[in-house]
Amino acid sequence: MKPYQKITKDIIQKLVDILGEKGVSTDPDRLVQYERDEGVEREFFRTPDAVVYPTTAEDVAAVLQLANTENIPVIPRGAGTGLEFGAVANTYGGIILSTEKMNRILEVNGEKMYMVVEPGVRTADVQAAAKAQGLLYAGDPCSGDSCFIGGNASTNAGGNRAVRYGTTRDQIYSIEVVTPLGQITRLGSRLKKVSTGYPLEKIVIGSEGTLGIITKLVLKLVPLPKYSVNVLAIFKTIDDAMSIVNALPKAGIEPTCLEFMDNDSVRVTEKFLGEKQPHSDIGNYMIIQVDSNDEDRIDDLCVALDELCHDHGAIDVFVADAERIWKVRKNFSEASTTDSPIMVMEDFVVPADELADLLKELEKISADQKTPVRSVAHAGDGNLHLDILKKDIPDDQWPAKVEAFEKAAYDAVYRLGGRISGEHGIGEKRKNLMAHYTDPVELALMKAVKKAFDPNDILNPGKIFDVE
Amino acid sequence: MKPYQKITKDIIQKLVDILGEKGVSTDPDRLVQYERDEGVEREFFRTPDAVVYPTTAEDVAAVLQLANTENIPVIPRGAGTGLEFGAVANTYGGIILSTEKMNRILEVNGEKMYMVVEPGVRTADVQAAAKAQGLLYAGDPCSGDSCFIGGNASTNAGGNRAVRYGTTRDQIYSIEVVTPLGQITRLGSRLKKVSTGYPLEKIVIGSEGTLGIITKLVLKLVPLPKYSVNVLAIFKTIDDAMSIVNALPKAGIEPTCLEFMDNDSVRVTEKFLGEKQPHSDIGNYMIIQVDSNDEDRIDDLCVALDELCHDHGAIDVFVADAERIWKVRKNFSEASTTDSPIMVMEDFVVPADELADLLKELEKISADQKTPVRSVAHAGDGNLHLDILKKDIPDDQWPAKVEAFEKAAYDAVYRLGGRISGEHGIGEKRKNLMAHYTDPVELALMKAVKKAFDPNDILNPGKIFDVE
Incomplete structure (x- = not known):
């Protein structure tokens, strides 16, 4: 120490x-x-x-x-x-x-489509303030009702709309930052392009509070699409469901959300909610939200999605009630922990077109190691939340089980070009994985940058990595 | 020294x-x-x-x-x-x-929509290799026929499609980099979201070769839109032309290009090409390219653009011959230097919704200081190439004229939330401006990061800033 x-x-x-x-x-x-x-x-x-x-x-x-x-x-x-x-x-x-x-919304500029907020504003309040002006704040982590916008910036939170709008970093024009040495500056600008020195805001955002404390954010707002529809496509196999991930962009369809739930996830949430879900006996779900300003375009998209999903083996495709289907998706996490209080939740991310292969590898690891898992994914951006479940495993064998599973799983993730965390960050918990899987030259550069910002290692030391 | x-x-x-x-x-x-x-x-x-x-x-x-x-x-x-x-x-x-x-295209993966290239490949060859597979490499600097993809990454080049697709940084999944100390690493990944340490590729890209030498790039490819149309809207005043910049996103129209040429720019290019251009006596041009996979959607967009531009005071709006109108736009630079061999070209960037105000301020500065200017702009992203022209100014007074003009102009740019360079970078030429206009805390952080990467100040020293 x-x-x-x-x-x-x-x-x-x-x-x-x-x-x-x-x-x-x-x-x-x-x-x-x-x-x-x-x-x-x-x-x-x-x-x-x-x-x-x-x-x-x-x-x-x-x-x-x-x-x-x-x-x-x-x-x-x-x-x-x-x-x-x-x-x-x-x-x-x-x-x-x-x-x-520090929880004030300082300005909502509908005309110029930006919002200035302090870091302690709840993300849901940011979204609501944008909506009140007919605009959209596109960041949408599942924890939106409770998390703060500053925390979203700190972890570069992803969420459900990242496939279309990008992660939190993409929603931020500029930040006021207090540096680790206690100096105040502003990084970034309300510009769509700029080549004027290093864009340091891009590394402060997502640095999990190790490179600066964000004290103000200028957020990007976008027009709220007029029409939105949620299609639920149900597939007999995970493989069939996954096959649409690549098919959609090729068909010129850009979904706003593309959420996957495997059959076990559907069933555990059905049980938790006490509400029968369609084809829950065998179905793997893909929730596809598409938005447009053009009502005809939405109709065309529904037709195209119906055809495309059926071509890829869907057993049922229909326009779902938005509230109902998102209730299922958003209650999964609590349902899963209620069903399996002891478990480990992963935040794997791989290229979206490798997600199907990752799921196959994980299925194999699960079978080989006799460790049950269930998964939901922000499929459009290759971000998989796999729950490793402690079922029929004695307490004293559990840590070794998790370690063995993670070893095999992260090896697969990195082989497929992926990384440890898609949206949760590394924090204290995953820094050993970070040290193991990151290229040593890259990791040394990260540490050098941390030292450049924080020579005394005062700000959130030992998170992501130890500098020495 | x-x-x-x-x-x-x-x-x-x-x-x-x-x-x-x-x-x-x-x-x-x-x-x-x-x-x-x-x-x-x-x-x-x-x-x-x-x-x-x-x-x-x-x-x-x-x-x-x-x-x-x-x-x-x-x-x-x-x-x-x-x-x-x-x-x-x-x-x-x-x-x-x-x-x-280092000029090889190493892989074009049409299935997974990426391309691996060395830095010395011409940008036009990157574009052509993508197109051969029915895909689009969206980076499109005006110098595409001669520049290298590595140089595009180094300056974070913008170009004509940045309003829709972003700048070069947004087209790059990952880079192989040799650090200033001579170590090889890879930064970035083919991921849409990631929260696994600092995304250092985002600062190496655009660092003008001060933080590393890029030796390989994995580029993002996107589906090539099936239909594309170029609408030329002609306005009597610059102000009318500029008024559509904000109107378009509010109307839900996302142009692929939105290029502005003021009347003097139109006329000088007309003269250079020896081809009569429509309404060149008084017209300020706005070239609006829209793309879609849906032919009906394109028709709808043309109708919407016609109405919107007329509502904003256009004197003529029509679908232009793509080759012909882009010939005008792309020959402007040579036309301008041929007409005015001595001039200074600026690369101002402001929030797009402030561009109209910037042009007004520059008009005033030009009148006050009796210094003629002409301008073209990547209007959709607020990037203005203003040419300051040496006309009827004695040689010995020219440097002072430029200095006075730039002082007033950059003060206006920064007052409007802008920066020195939208896409050309700072290099050796503008580092005095960089030192003057950048917040001292921000600049000190940039220098600290440079030292972290390059402790001996070996790689491209004195570009963007001097570290000491």
């Missing part, structure tokens, strides 16, 4: 001098609320030494300046809905810097 | 040991071909001390390792079609590393 300083009374007083009494907490009852995120692995739970609640960029800058002077880690945190313990203290200790009081 | 070593006979011999006799030149007749790019300012011309022609990434790595050992600058260069002297030696001296012998 690095020789960081402990949080003393003197330091707490200095924090209070910056933020006021209400801006600092060392109350154990309060601190325990920050010991975890939505991840379930108890070995990563850790109570921080203090939590601070800045309300301005200047507050954040002052805290970071103090942290550099005093040699104390600062862990930025949004709503705590992450899964990889990126916003939780680790063995280095330190202060949690919560953005929950 | 930094204490770089001079190129001695001993060093030339070491380069020959790496690359063979054919891989190294110190022939003065050869060297002089590398003294400039397409920029015209003689003060930036500089003959390099040697030129090397690697053919593999290993060659490039060995040259860079030697350069670090011997403390010699290396300037990577593609086809030399840049305009800001980014690929030309500066006062630090050094070796030009030309990618012209």
